[in-house]
Amino acid sequence: MKRTEIKAVLQQGDVGAKVKVMGWVRTKRIGKNVAFIALNDGSTIKNVQVVVDTTGDFVKLLENVYTGAALSVEGNLVESLGSGQKVEIHAEKIDLLGKADPNEYPLQPKKHSLEFLREKAHLRFRTNTFSAIARIRHAMIFAVHKFFNDKGFYNIHTPIITGSDAEGAGEMFQVTTLDLSNPPKDDEGNLNFKEDFFGKASNLTVSGQLEAELAALALGKVYTFGPTFRAENSNTTRHLAEFWMIEPEMAFNDINDDMDLAEEMLKYVIRYALDNCMDDLEFLSKRQQDEEKNKKADERSMELIEKLNFVLENPFARITYTEAIQILRNSKPNKKKRFQFVIEGWGADLQSEHERYLVEKHFKTPVILTDYPKDIKAFYMKQNDDGKTVRAMDVLFPQIGEIIGGSQREEDYDKLYNRMKEMHIPEESMWWYLETRKFGSVPHAGFGLGFERLILFLTGMGNIRDVIPFPRTPQNLEF
């Protein structure tokens, strides 16, 4: 008999029909006449209840059925006598596919801490929380590709190994095949990368942006969605050494088009989650509320689904950096010196506390900040006529802060070249980037979206290590 997934059984199973399901046991309740097994196969967060006759031959088999065991069950799909579910399966045939010794299997039908489950990352997919996150993560990957495809963007695979060390987005992981216990040296005693695999120093990419720009300046609209690596010693709930980034890049577009795209895209994928992941979102909402029930009322998060709808229904606030500084200088926490970093004047970089004030207290909606001082932003951003600011735009979200960083790019060869000189970017390794400004240069813009930060927001989780299956962070490379 052919297996049916539990999602299909629960949604469109014919009552009275015979079905076969396979899955992992979540709980077993054994009684005098019948036992109940909650079975889950990952197709949905919902379990199917298997009812087993304990007066017959199943008794012996049930002795080996514990939380975590894998079963194949054949039986009749019937209307449930109990109140917790509409239908259930009356088992006629049960095969124990894989045992799970309860003395060794670490997951129990109870609440585990996220820290504990992080150390059991190989098994945490089997919990409601982590399977829900995995399903939502998939849906968001799909929604991102669908969004860009439907808008006529082309997906570009930018390189993962790069010879450029000037992307300027952070510390890089070096890639080498040299013998590190006895590395070759040149005449001056420095490492001789000519003997390395590529004949030069090579690293893992910190951004696909520069290559995406090359493609955009021929194909019009492109995006990347790939792994990104940062060797920063960052130990926070929103940084990973290996994460996934989405980077659209559009020719013939300015910073306003860039903001429109960012807002439209975020709303599109949030809508997609609400339309396609409601079971998982509802579970995660309850999880978050349960976790925060000991907090004071004003410290609790907005209910997850309400929060997502709120973002959909309200336009993002769009203000310049200069306006933000004005608001912050006049804000209560600044006047009362409640900020750890008091805003003194124009030019200061905004700290997380300032971004959170703007988003969570002042505007109470996502905020797009533009036109930052050029000295705190990257070399490739388009310089404004004031000589002080660049056309950068950061999208700030409640709780997680910067979810998107983007800009209009400097398309003028001389301005770009001079800025690279000022910022000590080695132009000889960037000749190919500069050439695009020599041949048919046009205004263009793009941004980078941290995929895991998006998932943090959508799931209400608090730690980025819980929204990627196998997180890579400093001093942590298990699994």
Add this chain to the structure above:
RNA sequence: UCCUCCAUAGCUCAGUUGGUUAGAGCAUCUGACUGUUAAUCAGAGGGUCCGAGGUUCAAGUCCUCGUGGGGGAGCCA
């Protein structure tokens, strides 16, 4: 990298001012009961109190160092 907090049963945690035999819930086992919903009830087993050193008549509790982890900051997505 900096600041800060934590480490007690398989899991989640309590453990008073340093004081006699270290507790609870869940899980496991035994029994009862039962169309149950993380079932319920009664009982049992289960501990190198993270590691090393120190103070003390006496350390789970205090001190030092180490290890592991959480949270915050910076860097950023």
